[in-house]
Amino acid sequence: xxxxxxxxxxxxxxxxxxxxxxxxxxxxxxxxxxxxxxxxxxxxxxxxxxxxxxxxxxxxxxxxxxxxxxxxxxxxxxxxxxxxxxxxxxxxxxxxxxxxxxxxxxxxxxxxxxxxxxxxxxxxxxxxxxxxxxxxxxxxxxxxxxxxxxxxxxxxxxxxxxxxxxxxxxxxxxxxxxxxxxxxx
Numbered sequence: 539x540x541x542x543x544x545x546x547x548x549x550x551x552x553x554x555x556x557x558x559x560x561x562x563x564x565x566x567x568x569x570x571x572x573x574x575x576x577x578x579x580x581x582x583x584x585x586x587x588x589x590x591x592x593x594x595x596x597x598x599x600x601x602x603x604x605x606x607x608x609x610x611x612x613x614x615x616x617x618x619x620x621x622x623x624x625x626x627x628x629x630x631x632x633x634x635x636x637x638x639x640x641x642x643x644x645x646x647x648x649x650x651x652x653x654x655x656x657x658x659x660x661x662x663x664x665x666x667x668x669x670x671x672x673x674x675x676x677x678x679x680x681x682x683x684x685x686x687x688x689x690x691x692x693x694x695x696x697x698x699x700x701x702x703x704x705x706x707x708x709x710x711x712x713x714x715x716x717x718x719x720x721x722x723x
Contacts (some may be wrong), residue, residue: 553647554582555613559639559664567671569629576641587612587654589642591621597631603614603640633670638663 560575574593580586588611594603606621612620631637642661646654 553580553584553586553645553658555580555586555643555645555660557641557643557662559641561666566627566666567666568627568631568633568667570627572625572627574623574625574639575620576623576643577618577620578613578643578645580613582647584648585612585614586645586647588619588621588643588645589657590642590659592640592642593623593624593625594640594642596638597660599629619669627668631668633668636665636667639666 556579557580558575558577560577562573562575564651566572576591576592576593578588591606592603594601604625606623608619608621611619611621631723635667636644640661642659644657644659646657649655
């Protein structure tokens with residue numbers, strides 16, 4: 539999922555940027571972990587300093603979310619910086635539906651004296667889909683065969699039974715004896 543937004547110049551702030559939201563894995567299920575990456579690219583002519591990045595989801599109570607520890611991050615003109623969030627997708631949330639993801643980026647532009655101007659925040663809302671997991675089909679158990687020699691260990695000191703071949707040999711010997719006895723009469 540790729541999301542693009544523009545943090546446009548405003549009279550109170552000179553910084554400009556684009557942001558891309560990437561999720562991994564591509565398909566998200568309830569009760570799993572997902573990683574969300576928010577890449578901010580500075581498209582302005584001056585550096586910018588990102589001081590906070592927050593990501594929140596519609597299944598969280600108002601105002602709850604995740605902050606990055608990777609701040610402050612100074613991004614020069616034409617460069618980008620990626621902020622990553624590991625998120626637990628809770629069990630019980632509606633699946634096969636879109637969920638709102640809100641990303642708020644707070645940054646400042648240079649003040650011209652080697653410092654930073656007042657921080658300004660930009661917020662964007664995008665949508666992700668949480669899927670219903672497919673059932674893992676469990677095969678029906680098959681009954682064990684009566685005479686299963688698949689467990690026979692060649693290194694074992696037990697001697698396997700060869701009853702069937704011995705019975706056939708005895709049958710041929712018996713038929714041979716009966717045949718010889720008949721000829722003498």
